[in-house]
Amino acid sequence: MSLATVDLRKAFGGVVALDGATVTFREGRINALIGPNGSGKTTYFNCVTGMIRADSGTVTYGGTDITRKAPHAIARAGVGRTFQLCRVFPRMTALDNVLAAVRPGGVSGGLRGARHRAEVDRARGWLTRLGIEHLIDIEARNMSWGQQKLLELAGVLMGEPATVLLDEPAGGVNPALLDRIGTLVRDLNAEGRTFVIVEHNMDLVMSISDHIVVFDRGRPIAEGPPSLIRTDERVLGAYLGS
Amino acid sequence: MPSGALLFQSVILGLLLGGLYALLAAGLTLYFGIMRVVMIAHSAFLILAAYLAWWTHTRLGIDPLLSMIVTVPLFFGAGVLLQRGLLSRLRAITLTMMSVLLTFAVALIIEGLLGYAFTGTQRRIQLGYGSAGLQVFGARIAVVKLIAFGLAVLALAALYLLMKKTTFGWALRATIQHRDAARLVGIDTERVAGYGFGLGLATAAIGGTALSLDTTIYPSLHWHWIGPLMAIIVVGGLGSVPGAAAAAVLLGLIQSLLQIPLGTTWAQTIFYLALFATLAFRPQGFFGGRLAQRF
Amino acid sequence: MLSVSRAVGLVVLAAAVLSFPGLAPNPYILSAGIVVLNYAVLATSWNFVGGFTGYISLGHGALAGLGGYGTALLVTKAGLPSFVALAVAALAVAALAVPIGLAALRVRGASFVIVSIALVLILLLVFQSWSSVTGGSRGLVVPRPFPDLLRPEHHRVFYYLFAGLLALALLAWWVIDRSRFGLGLKAIREDEDKAEALGTPTFTYKLIVFVVSAGFTALAGGLYALWFGDLDPVFQFSILTGSYLVLMALLGGVRNLFGPLAGALIVGTALEYFKGQFGNTPLHLVATGVLLGLVVMFMPDGVLPAITGLWQRLRKSPQSSIREVSAADLQTERQRAEVAK
Amino acid sequence: MAAESPRRKTQANSQSEIELVDVQAGYGRAAPVLRGFSVAVPAGSVVCLVGPNGAGKSTVLKVASGLLKPRSGRILVGGKDVTGTGPQRMLAAGVALVLQGHSVFREMTVEENVLLGGYTLKDKAKAADRAAFVKDLFPVVAERWGSLAGLLSGGQQKQVEFARSLMVDPKVVLLDEPSMGLDPKATSTIFEQVARMRDAGTAVLLVEQNARRALETADIGCVLDLGRVHISGPAAQLLADPQLGELYLGGRPAEPKVTPKS
Amino acid sequence: GDGDGGSTATDDPILVGISLPLTGDFSEPGKGVQQGYEAWAKITNDKGGLLGRQIQLKILDDQSNADRVVADYEQLIGSDEADLVVGPFSTRLVVPAARVAEEYGMLFVEPAGAAKEVFSQGFKNLFYAAPAVANDHYNHLAEYLLALPADKRPKTVAYAAMDDPFAQGTAYGLKDKLEAAGIKTVVNEVYPPNTTDFSSIAAKIASSKADMLVGGSQYQDGVNLIVALQQLNYQPKLAAFSGAPTNPEFAKAIGNKTEGVLSPTGYSPDAPYPSNKEFVEKFTAQFGKAPDEDQANAYTTGQVVAAAVTAVGCAEQGDCQKKLVDWVHGNKVETVVGPLSWDQTGKPQGAHMIQQWVGGRIRIVLPEAVKEAEFVYPKPAW
Ligand SMILES: Nc1ncnc2c1ncn2[C@@H]1O[C@H](COP(=O)(O)OP(=O)(O)OP(=O)(O)O)[C@@H](O)[C@H]1O
Ligand SMILES: Nc1ncnc2c1ncn2[C@@H]1O[C@H](COP(=O)(O)OP(=O)(O)OP(=O)(O)O)[C@@H](O)[C@H]1O
Numbered sequence A: 001m002s003l004a005t006v007d008l009r010k011a012f013g014g015v016v017a018l019d020g021a022t023v024t025f026r027e028g029r030i031n032a033l034i035g036p037n038g039s040g041k042t043t044y045f046n047c048v049t050g051m052i053r054a055d056s057g058t059v060t061y062g063g064t065d066i067t068r069k070a071p072h073a074i075a076r077a078g079v080g081r082t083f084q085l086c087r088v089f090p091r092m093t094a095l096d097n098v099l100a101a102v103r104p105g106g107v108s109g110g111l112r113g114a115r116h117r118a119e120v121d122r123a124r125g126w127l128t129r130l131g132i133e134h135l136i137d138i139e140a141r142n143m144s145w146g147q148q149k150l151l152e153l154a155g156v157l158m159g160e161p162a163t164v165l166l167d168e169p170a171g172g173v174n175p176a177l178l179d180r181i182g183t184l185v186r187d188l189n190a191e192g193r194t195f196v197i198v199e200h201n202m203d204l205v206m207s208i209s210d211h212i213v214v215f216d217r218g219r220p221i222a223e224g225p226p227s228l229i230r231t232d233e234r235v236l237g238a239y240l241g242s
Numbered sequence B: 001m002p003s004g005a006l007l008f009q010s011v012i013l014g015l016l017l018g019g020l021y022a023l024l025a026a027g028l029t030l031y032f033g034i035m036r037v038v039m040i041a042h043s044a045f046l047i048l049a050a051y052l053a054w055w056t057h058t059r060l061g062i063d064p065l066l067s068m069i070v071t072v073p074l075f076f077g078a079g080v081l082l083q084r085g086l087l088s089r090l091r092a093i094t095l096t097m098m099s100v101l102l103t104f105a106v107a108l109i110i111e112g113l114l115g116y117a118f119t120g121t122q123r124r125i126q127l128g129y130g131s132a133g134l135q136v137f138g139a140r141i142a143v144v145k146l147i148a149f150g151l152a153v154l155a156l157a158a159l160y161l162l163m164k165k166t167t168f169g170w171a172l173r174a175t176i177q178h179r180d181a182a183r184l185v186g187i188d189t190e191r192v193a194g195y196g197f198g199l200g201l202a203t204a205a206i207g208g209t210a211l212s213l214d215t216t217i218y219p220s221l222h223w224h225w226i227g228p229l230m231a232i233i234v235v236g237g238l239g240s241v242p243g244a245a246a247a248a249v250l251l252g253l254i255q256s257l258l259q260i261p262l263g264t265t266w267a268q269t270i271f272y273l274a275l276f277a278t279l280a281f282r283p284q285g286f287f288g289g290r291l292a293q294r295f
Numbered sequence C: 001m002l003s004v005s006r007a008v009g010l011v012v013l014a015a016a017v018l019s020f021p022g023l024a025p026n027p028y029i030l031s032a033g034i035v036v037l038n039y040a041v042l043a044t045s046w047n048f049v050g051g052f053t054g055y056i057s058l059g060h061g062a063l064a065g066l067g068g069y070g071t072a073l074l075v076t077k078a079g080l081p082s083f084v085a086l087a088v089a090a091l092a093v094a095a096l097a098v099p100i101g102l103a104a105l106r107v108r109g110a111s112f113v114i115v116s117i118a119l120v121l122i123l124l125l126v127f128q129s130w131s132s133v134t135g136g137s138r139g140l141v142v143p144r145p146f147p148d149l150l151r152p153e154h155h156r157v158f159y160y161l162f163a164g165l166l167a168l169a170l171l172a173w174w175v176i177d178r179s180r181f182g183l184g185l186k187a188i189r190e191d192e193d194k195a196e197a198l199g200t201p202t203f204t205y206k207l208i209v210f211v212v213s214a215g216f217t218a219l220a221g222g223l224y225a226l227w228f229g230d231l232d233p234v235f236q237f238s239i240l241t242g243s244y245l246v247l248m249a250l251l252g253g254v255r256n257l258f259g260p261l262a263g264a265l266i267v268g269t270a271l272e273y274f275k276g277q278f279g280n281t282p283l284h285l286v287a288t289g290v291l292l293g294l295v296v297m298f299m300p301d302g303v304l305p306a307i308t309g310l311w312q313r314l315r316k317s318p319q320s321s322i323r324e325v326s327a328a329d330l331q332t333e334r335q336r337a338e339v340a341k
Numbered sequence D: 001m002a003a004e005s006p007r008r009k010t011q012a013n014s015q016s017e018i019e020l021v022d023v024q025a026g027y028g029r030a031a032p033v034l035r036g037f038s039v040a041v042p043a044g045s046v047v048c049l050v051g052p053n054g055a056g057k058s059t060v061l062k063v064a065s066g067l068l069k070p071r072s073g074r075i076l077v078g079g080k081d082v083t084g085t086g087p088q089r090m091l092a093a094g095v096a097l098v099l100q101g102h103s104v105f106r107e108m109t110v111e112e113n114v115l116l117g118g119y120t121l122k123d124k125a126k127a128a129d130r131a132a133f134v135k136d137l138f139p140v141v142a143e144r145w146g147s148l149a150g151l152l153s154g155g156q157q158k159q160v161e162f163a164r165s166l167m168v169d170p171k172v173v174l175l176d177e178p179s180m181g182l183d184p185k186a187t188s189t190i191f192e193q194v195a196r197m198r199d200a201g202t203a204v205l206l207v208e209q210n211a212r213r214a215l216e217t218a219d220i221g222c223v224l225d226l227g228r229v230h231i232s233g234p235a236a237q238l239l240a241d242p243q244l245g246e247l248y249l250g251g252r253p254a255e256p257k258v259t260p261k262s
Numbered sequence E: 001g002d003g004d005g006g007s008t009a010t011d012d013p014i015l016v017g018i019s020l021p022l023t024g025d026f027s028e029p030g031k032g033v034q035q036g037y038e039a040w041a042k043i044t045n046d047k048g049g050l051l052g053r054q055i056q057l058k059i060l061d062d063q064s065n066a067d068r069v070v071a072d073y074e075q076l077i078g079s080d081e082a083d084l085v086v087g088p089f090s091t092r093l094v095v096p097a098a099r100v101a102e103e104y105g106m107l108f109v110e111p112a113g114a115a116k117e118v119f120s121q122g123f124k125n126l127f128y129a130a131p132a133v134a135n136d137h138y139n140h141l142a143e144y145l146l147a148l149p150a151d152k153r154p155k156t157v158a159y160a161a162m163d164d165p166f167a168q169g170t171a172y173g174l175k176d177k178l179e180a181a182g183i184k185t186v187v188n189e190v191y192p193p194n195t196t197d198f199s200s201i202a203a204k205i206a207s208s209k210a211d212m213l214v215g216g217s218q219y220q221d222g223v224n225l226i227v228a229l230q231q232l233n234y235q236p237k238l239a240a241f242s243g244a245p246t247n248p249e250f251a252k253a254i255g256n257k258t259e260g261v262l263s264p265t266g267y268s269p270d271a272p273y274p275s276n277k278e279f280v281e282k283f284t285a286q287f288g289k290a291p292d293e294d295q296a297n298a299y300t301t302g303q304v305v306a307a308a309v310t311a312v313g314c315a316e317q318g319d320c321q322k323k324l325v326d327w328v329h330g331n332k333v334e335t336v337v338g339p340l341s342w343d344q345t346g347k348p349q350g351a352h353m354i355q356q357w358v359g360g361r362i363r364i365v366l367p368e369a370v371k372e373a374e375f376v377y378p379k380p381a382w
């Protein structure tokens, strides 16, 4: 399901963070969203996922309007996200962190035991895929920055989102692991998941994305496949530097 | 329909009351808004200061205002000790929660000791000018209320300047917001946080003295003040001294006017209605300041 | 799953609770037991909100007061039988908890504490002022459900009623604790926005658990009213009561099923003891304050966790917190795993 | 470990500006994170610390800046033993740390943040000088001078922090992943700045996950794993080591640079 | 108490259990009551005790808390096995306390449950040991005012009462009578017990310019109200307060401007009743000052219990209590506040006197028969 926004606007006091962002992230792709610091990428994610309310404009997911929906409803509709400043549940173990993404349905589902066998196995699987299975019983607050980032990603994936928004997944992650994350994203994409990745690591962005949107001052200034973006004048000027 | 004279008199009373509220709430703004410590014991310290003023007056026969020469530094020191000895030892993640309970404990201890020392009897300072008043356009202003109001204005102005204009004020705010980073720029965070707390309690010393001029005190009186003061700082916007002052004056005024049709008890509910309205419609307070929802 | 030692512990606990009335030397001790049980139910009820979501409410005393007044008014004004009134009142308070929760749960942390304090104070004002219905400061007398019972017998009956209610509250807490719903609540405690982003309807969760908590609290308050017989707004809507609950739960350990119960036992007994010790002075307040301070400073996780922690440390040598694997080890391990696939 | 001779020498390499000797350190009761870790940063050189997540890199910097007391071992600054003194003393000795993650004073303005960086400066004129210097260096800082720092975007905040730490003109700068969250332009600025500081004689201890880029700037590389030095040597040498590359630096050696050098 | 089978000629002391508000809201009057009980025990014991047994008091502090007061009597009766129990201070605490005593079948004479709700609970073992209940405190004043010629009567009255059964009882008892006679109520304010700021209430009263002010007060609230009124320069022709003016601290607290202030009282140290002389003398010797109303009420309570015990010849839990109760119901007891008798609900059948500050002292001015000074009307300015 495609994620699209039309004329999204958001201002914080005098600062215009989003200035009419009209973007479509097509289903099944690995999309990248890049742009200089402060260009509104995180704000865009926040508006799309309902964490903050846009001043105007609409967000649609798979054709349905989700502009006014609560964040959890958007998550349940299939949009998962990570946070730029990595957020995990500090006093819960890695396992519980991941299990917390399981969304029970109804009263009986809610009252079912949290450590359901199948789910524990699934959680363990995600931790393994991210290379932190050895931390399964460790509380998140005792992990290093990078470990927490990976844990957060595991939690989001546990929710089986059809569309995953990643805010700087590579920030602070060891390059050796980064390759794994890159591979993982490609595998998951092959399994049918859509990605939108905000990232400043151009090696990663250029190597994995199918489609890149470039933001500047709260609105897209360029769009296209990596090969095109790499050489786009405006992009070079606003973002990559010349 | 109340007479014009009564309305005018109520407005005057409301403004004076609001000024006092502003002073009493100032310290709370400091710890709560800036240091993120919920200081339940603030009003207990107010009562303590009031008791000390009463005690110096009855025992030594001197004007209660003079007690501030002792109580202000004393409370400052107590604040430093409280912060350095107790609050700073709490874990950072649970600071907000645990500080509620710890300061609650301090409030109980103060209340208990006051009761032990002075019994539960209500006390009131009997001043020569206690019932004196000035006539202003047909309304009357009690001298003691005017003094309390003046104290409030002076203390609040000093506090505001200190926070915004001095290096100490900056260092205090920095310490509160990111302790490690503050240490890394060379701030002695332990000391600064202690002083900040001391400052809050120093305002309690002034506020308590002002309070004692024209009211009865008893050890458990502090419970009575917690609610209205907390409401004031939320309505004013957490951490904003000018906001708290504005909210205090406004709420004092409304309360005073509402007493005419509703009576004393129902009029008090205005504080809580304002509190809920603020949280529902404008969590950052009506006068700027921080989002109340998050703290 | 119940381990053997847990099961044994449970049986012992239940036996101890149930045999108390037989062992109590006089009705006074029995009534003190009821007070402690009442505290235990209240603290456990509080712990639905405080323990799971980390929202510290100093206002649960007010919910108990509502339960008490609700029960009393339904008996006196509507003429309902006592225990029907109790059930209806608890349901009504649970229903009322919905709008209260809608307002109060919008805010977090210290602001929530303030709101909860405000709740008590505003209800105090209402119940004091609205004397045509509530009796105001004259108080309200609750007719006895068993008018023919002598006082000692009356105590015995209520002791078992409270014990039953406690069992019910503990069971409910236990079910939630191990459930997915419970895990969601704990996620809220840790990071509410994050939980929301993961798809947990945090507000609904908070509201549900608040309503459950309010219901149990009201049951305890109502039962207490039926037992005690006299309601006075000053004592029903007191911040002190709410704070004692917090003290108990914290003291025992909020993440622990039996934490609040243990806390109620300790604090309830301590309150009686301080009263005996400092009878004629307000030093009992000082003692309570010191106790609370000590808990916060030295056992912020509570007595039960402190004991279990100590036990574990005695049994095992300090273990490293993280399983140690170097990058090279991990690599080989993964390769092995991939080959095995 | 003994420092290899740096590529560029502005001073005699005999003395290290900061040196950690056989440090054991950890958190609370848990097993140590660093176990016998040593590193030396000569004046006028950049030492880059790389290693997997959780290896203990940030812990090294916390120990070096005095935030965390080591359980054993010594810390020498300019040859003097300063083990166990707090961050204030360390700062006075000339050691400045930029924390990993975000550590701006969120509810103070950018101006207040930056000026607080010069908290220990007694000389007002010097403070003004430095402020002008950092504003010049980071245009964003100048642009958002009056707004609350907590409202800036992640990368903007990082720049404010960096500017703040440069207010004092330190002898040793400890940087924990300075490029994290920065856009390519700002990243370049940071690395240029690191090089410039080195040229001015400042010792830099740099922790980076952007390892290849960092090693290109650094003189000495040091791989940390499981709390010990796994290998160390001239940065160029580490970059060339294929096995290290696979384990710690990411699969492909960096070829086409998207971010051109200035 | 010892078993019924044992000899009644035991020498064990008689244990009298009492809970009092020694801390908290009612602590001041609570301590007064304590002195009254202590004086009673000492005076009785000095004369050889009751039934030849010494009286031993066991006093617990209920912290002015209704929950506590119940636990206290529970303990006194159940655990300490007190032979007799007597009441605490204040209507708010008397009601729950009385229920415990009732359900254990104990005689319950009390010194301070004056409000009418005490007597509507269906208690069969309760007796209030004072001349009159709250609503009747001002009866003599009402009579006096209504007897005045119409042009001299106050025409408008302002009422301000604490939200407390006793305080409201006194004020509204008078209000009902004055309103029935057509005297207009211009202000009717109720304030919660914890009120400390009276400026708004005072502003309302002052702007009404009422001829007469009636304060349903305990102590401090009365003082605060008067000071606030003085600040606004309000001068009524008559001012009556239920609690405050009899307190020894009162004059100083309002700046000695007491002249003409009225108050009802159930007790006068100068009253001519036979036991009163002895009481005042011995009390003064014991405590260094003359007793006031609270002490006297407690002493009266003791006198009532003692009379019953002496007449029935027993003092222990069990059947004896029923006999004691029956005796009190059927008899009149001579006390320091005069002869007392009770109806079925335990309500006393007398009336209060009216005192007024005259010439710097508080004197009885009504009823005519016992007056010590002339009624001053209108009252001088304060
Ligand atoms: N809560 C907020 N209040 C006020 N201003 C904000 C808030 N959040 C973001 N902004 C402002 O909005 C603009 C966009 O910020 P945003 O975080 O979306 O940028 P970004 O593209 O994610 O940048 P980066 O790459 O540095 O993370 C910035 O100028 C920032 O200062
Ligand atoms: N505050 C803490 N309490 C307990 N353990 C901690 C704490 N901080 C870090 N650790 C543990 O110490 C180890 C080293 O952490 P450190 O932050 O130094 O790693 P790092 O090398 O900087 O990793 P990253 O690249 O992910 O930032 C980790 O295994 C982590 O689990």
Ligand SMILES: CC(C)C[C@H](N)C(=O)O
Residues within 6 Å of the ligand: E089, E090, E091, E092, E111, E112, E113, E114, E115, E166, E167, E294, E297
């Ligand atoms: C006359 C007083 C002794 C009565 C007491 N104040 C009461 O509350 O009932």
Ligand SMILES: [Mg+2]
Residues within 6 Å of the ligand: A041, A042, A043, A084, D153, D154, D155
């Ligand atoms: Mg961002």
Ligand SMILES: [Mg+2]
Residues within 6 Å of the ligand: A144, A145, A146, D057, D058, D059, D100, D176
């Ligand atoms: Mg790190």
